[in-house]
Amino acid sequence: MTLDLTRRSLLKFMGGAVVGSVLSPLPWKLLDDAAIWTQNWSWIARPPRGPVSHMFTTCQLCPVGCGMRARLIGASFVSAWPVVGDPAAAGTLCPLGLAAAQMRYHPSRVRGVARRARAAADPAWRIVDADATTGELGQRLAACRSRGAGDSIAIVDLRPGRAMSRLYREFLARQGGGIYATAPDAWQASAAAFAGMATVGALAPAPDPARARTVLNFGAPLTAGWRGRDIVPHAAGGPRLIQVDPAATITAARADRWLPARPGSEAPVALALAHVLVFEALAADARVNALADLPHENGSTLRTVLADFAPERVAANSGLTPAQLRDTARELAAGRPALVLGVGDAGGGPLGSEEEAAIWNLNLLLGAVGPDGALGVRPADTALFDEPAGPAARSLSDIPDGSLDVLLVDGSFPGVPVSAEQLRRKLRGPDGLLVALSPYAGGAAGTPADLILPVFAPGEWVEDVPAPALAARSSYSWATAVAVPAPFALHPAEWLAQLEAASGLVVPPEGGKSGHEAELKRRAGVLQSRGSGQVFDPADGNTTDVAAMSDPDLLAGALARGARWSDKATLTLADRDVRPLGQGGGLAARWRSLAGGRADAAKPGATGSLLLMAGGGLAPAAGAITAPVLNKLYRESGLQPGSRQLAVSATTARALGLAEGKSALLTTAHGRRRVKVRFDNSLPPDVARIAAGPDPADMGDPAASADDRTDIPDLCGAAERPVWRLVRADLQEAHDGNA
Amino acid sequence: METHSKATVCYAMVIDLDKCVGCGTCNVACAIENNVSVPPPEALENRGLTWMRTQRVDNGKAWPDHRTVTVPIPCQHCEHAPCIHVCPVTAVQLDESTGIIGQIPTRCMGCRYCMAACPYHARYFNWFDPKWPEGLQDTLNPDVAPRMRGVAEKCNFCHGRLDRARELAAAEGRPAAEPVHYTPACAEACPHGAITFGNRLEEGGPIAALEKKPEAFRLLEALGTAPKVTYLSREPWIRRIGLSRLDRVRGHGDGPEGA
Numbered sequence: 001m002t003l004d005l006t007r008r009s010l011l012k013f014m015g016g017a018v019v020g021s022v023l024s025p026l027p028w029k030l031l032d033d034a035a036i037w038t039q040n041w042s043w044i045a046r047p048p049r050g051p052v053s054h055m056f057t058t059c060q061l062c063p064v065g066c067g068m069r070a071r072l073i074g075a076s077f078v079s080a081w082p083v084v085g086d087p088a089a090a091g092t093l094c095p096l097g098l099a100a101a102q103m104r105y106h107p108s109r110v111r112g113v114a115r116r117a118r119a120a121a122d123p124a125w126r127i128v129d130a131d132a133t134t135g136e137l138g139q140r141l142a143a144c145r146s147r148g149a150g151d152s153i154a155i156v157d158l159r160p161g162r163a164m165s166r167l168y169r170e171f172l173a174r175q176g177g178g179i180y181a182t183a184p185d186a187w188q189a190s191a192a193a194f195a196g197m198a199t200v201g202a203l204a205p206a207p208d209p210a211r212a213r214t215v216l217n218f219g220a221p222l223t224a225g226w227r228g229r230d231i232v233p234h235a236a237g238g239p240r241l242i243q244v245d246p247a248a249t250i251t252a253a254r255a256d257r258w259l260p261a262r263p264g265s266e267a268p269v270a271l272a273l274a275h276v277l278v279f280e281a282l283a284a285d286a287r288v289n290a291l292a293d294l295p296h297e298n299g300s301t302l303r304t305v306l307a308d309f310a311p312e313r314v315a316a317n318s319g320l321t322p323a324q325l326r327d328t329a330r331e332l333a334a335g336r337p338a339l340v341l342g343v344g345d346a347g348g349g350p351l352g353s354e355e356e357a358a359i360w361n362l363n364l365l366l367g368a369v370g371p372d373g374a375l376g377v378r379p380a381d382t383a384l385f386d387e388p389a390g391p392a393a394r395s396l397s398d399i400p401d402g403s404l405d406v407l408l409v410d411g412s413f414p415g416v417p418v419s420a421e422q423l424r425r426k427l428r429g430p431d432g433l434l435v436a437l438s439p440y441a442g443g444a445a446g447t448p449a450d451l452i453l454p455v456f457a458p459g460e461w462v463e464d465v466p467a468p469a470l471a472a473r474s475s476y477s478w479a480t481a482v483a484v485p486a487p488f489a490l491h492p493a494e495w496l497a498q499l500e501a502a503s504g505l506v507v508p509p510e511g512g513k514s515g516h517e518a519e520l521k522r523r524a525g526v527l528q529s530r531g532s533g534q535v536f537d538p539a540d541g542n543t544t545d546v547a548a549m550s551d552p553d554l555l556a557g558a559l560a561r562g563a564r565w566s567d568k569a570t571l572t573l574a575d576r577d578v579r580p581l582g583q584g585g586g587l588a589a590r591w592r593s594l595a596g597g598r599a600d601a602a603k604p605g606a607t608g609s610l611l612l613m614a615g616g617g618l619a620p621a622a623g624a625i626t627a628p629v630l631n632k633l634y635r636e637s638g639l640q641p642g643s644r645q646l647a648v649s650a651t652t653a654r655a656l657g658l659a660e661g662k663s664a665l666l667t668t669a670h671g672r673r674r675v676k677v678r679f680d681n682s683l684p685p686d687v688a689r690i691a692a693g694p695d696p697a698d699m700g701d702p703a704a705s706a707d708d709r710t711d712i713p714d715l716c717g718a719a720e721r722p723v724w725r726l727v728r729a730d731l732q733e734a735h736d737g738n739a
Numbered sequence: 740m741e742t743h744s745k746a747t748v749c750y751a752m753v754i755d756l757d758k759c760v761g762c763g764t765c766n767v768a769c770a771i772e773n774n775v776s777v778p779p780p781e782a783l784e785n786r787g788l789t790w791m792r793t794q795r796v797d798n799g800k801a802w803p804d805h806r807t808v809t810v811p812i813p814c815q816h817c818e819h820a821p822c823i824h825v826c827p828v829t830a831v832q833l834d835e836s837t838g839i840i841g842q843i844p845t846r847c848m849g850c851r852y853c854m855a856a857c858p859y860h861a862r863y864f865n866w867f868d869p870k871w872p873e874g875l876q877d878t879l880n881p882d883v884a885p886r887m888r889g890v891a892e893k894c895n896f897c898h899g900r901l902d903r904a905r906e907l908a909a910a911e912g913r914p915a916a917e918p919v920h921y922t923p924a925c926a927e928a929c930p931h932g933a934i935t936f937g938n939r940l941e942e943g944g945p946i947a948a949l950e951k952k953p954e955a956f957r958l959l960e961a962l963g964t965a966p967k968v969t970y971l972s973r974e975p976w977i978r979r980i981g982l983s984r985l986d987r988v989r990g991h992g993d994g995p996e997g998a
Contacts, residue, residue, distance in 0.1 A: 035845040038887045045871055047774065047879035076877045079771050082928065092930035095767040105874035224760040248805045250760050260803050628777050628872055629770050633763040636778070636787030639795070639809070640763060649802060681797065681805040 050074025056083060056538040056562025057480040058465045059097040060412075060458040063159070063187065065465035065475070066093050067538055067564060068100065070482040077101045077459055077483040083538040087566055088475065099627030103458050104483055106625060108442045110454040111488050118450060119430060125441055125452070133451065134495070137406070138502025140433065141175055144405050145503070150176025152405040152428065156396055157182055158418065158444060159410065161381035161466035163519040167493050167511070168410070169391050174505055179404075183396040183418045183444075186346035187469035193342075193356030195380070196584075200577045202383035205360070205375060206569035207339055208472035212239045212374035214335030216273075216328070217251070218266050218351070218359060219243075219344035224250040240335055242328060244269060246319075246613070247689070248682040259328060262319035263613050263687060264598030264726045266344065266351065267591060269318050269325070270358035271309035276329035277365045278306055283333050291364055291580055298588075302361065302580040305588040308595070317596045319684075338366045339374040343470070347616015347692045348725030349718060352598065354590045361580050369573050376569025378474045381466045385523050397722050401425045404432055411438030411445020412455055412463075412492065419718035420448035420711055437492050443625040447711070455492045460485040462560070464520055475566040476527060478520065478559040491516070524556035533567030598726050608728030609656070610648070612668065613689045614716045615725065626694045634694060641691040643712050644673070646731070647680035648688040656731055663734040666690070668727050670717040674734060688729065690715075748918045749838035750896055751939040751967040752926070753949040754811055756977055758933035761809030765791050768928035769813075772897055774879045776869035788863040790814070790894040791925050798976045808977050811934070813894035813925070814861040815958065815966030816840045822853035822862065830891075838967060839896050847890035854891055858959050859966075862893045896936070897923035939967070956981035 021027070055070045059080070067086030071079045080100045082093040112127035144152050153175050155168045160182045172178030184192055194205040209215050209231045215222075222231045222241065232238030234256050243255035244266065252258040261269050277283050278292050292303040311325035318325075332338045342359040344351045368375040381387075396418070404426045427434060436449035439457040446452055459482045467475040497512035510518065527533065527546065534543045535558050546565065549555060555565065581587050626634075633640040641647060646666055648658075658664055660679045665672055666688075675690065683689060692712040718724040769775065769791040778787050790813060797807045820840050823831045830846035831853055833839075842862075854862045869885040871878075879885065882899035886892050904921035913919075918938055926934040939946040949955065950969050956978045957966045972978055 032845060035847075035887075038889075041868075041887070043868060043870070044887060045774075045776075045869060045876035045879060045885050047881040047883075047885070048877050049881055073881055078878045078880060082930075089930070093764070093928065094762065094930065095764050098764060098767050098771060098928055101771075101878045102875055105872060105878065107872045224762070248802055250807065253806050258803075628875065629767055631777050632766055632770055632775075632787065632789055637763070637766065637789055637793055639761060639766065639793050651801065681801050682807060684802050 048073045048076040048078065050076070055480060055482045057459070057482050058088075058477040058562070058564070059093065059100060060463065060465065060479045061096045061100060061103070062094075063185070063468040064089055065468060065477060065479075066097055067091070067477075067536075067562070068093060068097060069538065070101070070459070072482065075484055077104070085536070085541045086538060086564065087473070087536055088477075088564065095630060095633060096626060099629045100458060101483075102627035102629055103439075103625070104460065104486065106440060106457075106627065108440045108446070108625060109457065109486075110439065110441050110446070110452045111486075112454060114441060114452045114454070116450060130490075134498050135502045137433070137435065137451075138499055138504070140406055141499070141503035145176045148176070149405070150178050152403060153408075154179035154181055154399060154404050154406070154426070155408045155410065156418075156423070157393075157410050159412065160188075160393060163464050163516055163523060164410070164412075164492060166387060166519055167496060167516060170510070171496055171500060172391050174500065174508075175503070178391065179394060179399060180391045181394045181396045181399055184350060185469075186343045186348075186350050189350035189353070190342045190356045191469040193353050194360050196353070197357060197360060197579055197582055198573060198577055199579060199583065200573070202380040203377050203571055203573070204380045204467075205470060206378045206472050206474075207341060207363075207368075207375050207470055208569075209239055209339055209341075209374065210472070212337050212339035212368075214242065214332055214338040215239045216242045216332055216338065216340040216362070217244065217255075218270070218340075218342050218355070219245050220341060220346065221249060221251050222341075223254050239339070240331075242331065246684055246687060257328065257331070259320055259324060260684065262317065262597060262684075263611055265314075265318040266342075266355040266598075267358045267594045268309060268314045268597065269320065270340070270355065270362055271306060271591060272311045272314035272318070272325045273329045273332065274302075274358070274362050274365055275306040275309045276311060276326050277333060277362070278303055279310075280326075280329070282330060283336070283365055283367060285367070287367065287575055288365055290575055291578065294580060296579065296581045296588075297585050300581065300588055305581065305591065308592060313595070332362075332366060336366060337368060337372060337374045339363065339368055340366070341470075345613070345615030345725065348614040348716075349692075349713065350723060351725070352723040354587065354594055357582060357587055358591065364578060364580060369578075371572075376472065377571040377573045378467075378471075378567075378569040379571060384466075384474060384476075385526050396422065396426075399426050402428050404428055406433050406435065408435045408437060409445040409449065410492070411436045411440070411443055412458075418444040419713040419724075420444075421714045421719035423448045425719055437495070439489065440625045446625075453492075453495055454486075454489050455495070456485055456489045457483075459483045460489060461491060462517070462520065464523065467566075473566045473568055474533070474570075475564060476523070476559075477562070477564040480560060480562055520559075521556050524559055525552060527565055528552060528555040532570065533565055536564045536566065538562050538564075598723065608668065608730045610652070610686055610688045610729045610731055612666070612716070612727050612729035613687060613725060614692045614712050614727075615689060616691060616693050624694045630694070640693065641678065643691050643693055644675050645678045646675035646688055646690050647678050647683060648731070649681050649683045649685060650679040652683075652685050652688070653677055653679060656733075658731065658733055665732050665734050666715070666729055667732070668715055668717070668729045670720070670727070671715045673712075673715050675731075677731075688731065746836055746838065747916070747940060748836060748938050749940050749967070750936065751816075751838070751946050751950070751969065752813070752896070752923075753935045753946055753955070753969045753971060755933045755935075756808050756810060756970055756972040757974070758931045759809050759811060759929075760931060761793060761795065761807075762930065763793060764928045764930055765811055765925035765934060766793055768924040769894070769897075771878075772880055772883070772899070772924035773895075774869070774883050774885045776865075776867075776871060776885065778867055779870065782867065786866045788865065788892065790861075790863070790892070792861065796977075796980055806974075806976070808972070808974070808980075810958075810970070810980060811925070812859055812861060812958070813896075813968060814840060814857075815859050815964065815968045816894075816896065818965030818967065819963060821856040821858065821964065825852040825856040827852065837896075837901070839898065839901075840893075841895055841898065842891065842893050844884075844886045844890040844892060849889040849891070851891060858962055858964065862891050864891050865889060897921070897925075900924070954978065 067083035113130040114125040241255040245252040311322035340362040436445035438445040493516035716724040904919040926936040
């Protein structure tokens with residue numbers, strides 16, 4: 001046999017090799033490798049690597065302060081998860097909290113002291129020298145002090161009750177009478193209305209739906225909100241729920257009784273129910289009669305005032321029938337212990353002191369306050385922590401416009417519905433300086449600011465979290481530092497001490513970062529010395545009585561590990577300590593002025609074919625800074641309405657010549673805003689709703705324009721009126737194509 | 740209900756629509772757990788990736804009779820998954836040992852046949868390179884690799900968590916054949932307890948009990964895909980969401996409420 005190598009055999013071999021290689025795993029391997037290679041391109045994000053560990057902390061993104069389990073990869077805080085058994089929110093987290101790890105890297109985070117000249121042609125933020133800016137600000141403070149105008153300096157604390165809040169007050173006292181102000185949200189305003197009816201100070205209402213057989217709820221999304229997860233459905237053994245709500249919301253649909261009252265009619269509806277309770281003697285006992293007949297300064301009593309609110313008179317303006325009102329009052333009386341909740345849709349700002357007072361009176365008439373009721377009373381934070389008297393807290397709306405030279409706004413809490421216009425109006429002309437202590441160039445503090453001090457983002461420092469307003473129990477926890485602070489970020493207390501030194505004062509030992517830490521420990525010590533309450537340990541889910549803690553530093557150590565102290569509502573409120581018509585007088589007259597509904601919406605001369613309701617729905621608050629991943633809720637899925645979407649019923653929209661998705665201009669007496677029309681047949685005719693929540697424009701929506709930038713509170717007149725959730729509006733098609 | 744005869748584990752999910760309020764927590768938890776990227780600002784709104792889509796459905800009536808429900812729709816992990824059959828590169832596979840329909844991005848060539856075949860619109864395409872705002876890559880989950888541009892992706896019942904549970908079981912010395920229990924991110928995060936996840940083959944387990952409830956239904960059941968995601972509702976108009984158009988033509992539905 002000879003080897004006869006011909007050209008033909010060579011070609012055959014080569015052909016066979018090619019065919020064979022195609023049939024072999026080689027090309028598939030090449031394809032696979034190529035695909036894997038494309039995963040490793042330099043521009044594709046790489047997750048962090050390292051040992052996995054967990055830390056426990058408290059969420060700082062809304063006042064509820066839910067327990068949070070932070071997952072760390074190496075030193076990177078990568079995600080947050082709920083803590084099973086945590087008493088704050090039944091061991092749950094909302095989407096805001098779940099995305100907390102992203103807040104450190106939010107695109108709007110300020111990476112240095114930033115300044116802008118609002119009057120300039122280019123009002124863009126510019127990074128400036130931190131020391132020079134602090135020095136300049138200190139000289140301003142010194143100048144105010146030297147001319148005896150300490151009250152032209154103010155700090156607005158958007159999250160009062162913290163250790164930092166006390167440092168602010170002490171700082172202002174040393175500046176010669178500076179103003180410490182708060183901007184109460186809907187929950188805080190409701191609690192303040194209750195406290196305003198009591199003649200003994202420093203207390204807070206603690207409604208507990210779990211102790212009620214019947215709950216009457218004025219508009220709050222109790223079963224559908226990010227803050228309403230603690231009400232158990234009646235079918236599962238919870239209380240019967242009666243929902244007063246203009247719209248066919250999820251909560252209304254799931255309630256055992258739905259009262260579709262007209263927007264703005266909360267006060268007359270509550271007073272009509274109280275009328276039935278008193279005049280039909282449904283809840284009559286000695287206590288109730290004493291409350292109803294308690295004479296006030298002008299001689300009037302609750303009974304005489306309620307005489308004007310018979311269901312037959314209220315029905316016409318409330319959209320409800322007299323029978324509905326009477327039946328509801330009877331159901332409440334028969335279903336005691338009953339609880340009546342106000343607040344409403346908190347995203348639209350406070351409900352109104354008149355409405356809240358009427359609602360709290362319903363609770364008093366139903367005997368909700370007391371050992372057998374569902375409305376407890378707990379000490380206010382200042383009383384809980386034995387705080388010495390400092391400058392009294394004032395409401396932002398009480399500061400005269402044009403009176404401030406320097407206004408500092410604590411924006412460490414990004415989700416408070418505050419009017420940017422209202423903050424700017426407090427300044428004394430163009431020379432007034434609005435300084436935000438905020439990690440972000442946006443939100444309630446950053447949006448109107450001239451100067452931003454880049455303080456720590458949530459999770460970068462230890463801060464305390466007091467109980468939210470209207471919580472059923474007192475509580476206290478620390479948001480621990482689960483992430484390495486950004487190198488450019490400042491500790492607010494440390495910067496405040498630098499500012500004080502720059503203003504020519506000697507910084508006392510209780511100032512600065514060490515002072516803040518000392519105050520945190522002092523608070524823990526106060527709670528432990530009281531000896532009441534329990535501590536929940538998130539690591540093992542166990543609860544320990546404080547009384548069993550022997551070492552005085554044990555509670556502080558537990559708080560530093562993410563534990564939560566809580567205590568039941570321990571105070572009692574005697575009948576003699578309550579003034580149903582308030583302490584300052586005038587409430588009866590204000591109620592009568594609201595007999596036809598919220599006057600701001602229905603006043604003569606108010607124009608607009610639509611009644612516009614501002615609200616949060618499931619959204620947190622106007623101007624809130626939210627994590628980029630929430631884009632999936634607001635923009636990609638449309639699950640959450642952004643503040644450029646106007647919900648209106650299809651019938652109403654078509655009557656205005658508008659189709660779904662059309663771009664339209666929404667005009668009120670206070671401003672205008674470009675919106676996209678969204679059909680929502682849960683709304684009654686001639687009523688529109690806009691979310692005062694985050695603007696998708698802040699999440700990178702390129703369609704934003706100047707018309708979109710009007711904040712919802714300002715569109716609804718929040719700079720001029722304390723209650724802005726309802727306003728008359730007009731809607732017209734925008735003739736520049738679809739949005 | 741069909742299951743694999745040899746398997747001892749078949750993971751399934753039950754979503755109680757009467758508890759769901761549409762808060763979107765499942766949506767966000769899923770995105771964070773699985774490194775689902777945020778599309779660039781200039782992207783069209785329908786180019787986003789949402790493994791757990793939430794669809795709002797109403798009863799078609801006007802106020803005051805209007806009612807809405809939010810339906811979370813992950814991949815239904817069908818027993819007879821159309822996406823498997825149409826994939827030309829076997830990038831979609833049924834894991835016989837778990838019942839999970841897996842998507843293998845390194846095999847996917849981006850033809851999107853699977854997206855066209857899926858009757859639940861539960862598959863998404865990476866139109867863009869997965870990018871996060873500066874620094875945000877430090878918050879990614881190292882258990883799940885980011886996918887590249889040009890491939891399809893979908894819910895995989897948090898396979899990364901399943902792997903972790905298996906590693907833990909192995910470390911504890913449990914036999915490999917023993918079923919492991921784990922919870923996907925959406926079920927862990929749901930604040931209302933609307934999502935239940937588990938092994939439907941576990942006798943006396945919660946999934947088997949829930950799937951037998953009279954208010955249980957599946958989406959587009961008439962198509963015969965046999966989804967492993969079951970929905971619950973006591974409301975008849977909500978249960979009619981599960982009907983396909985074919986059912987309505989045959990007279991099982993009744994107009995807009997069944998739509």
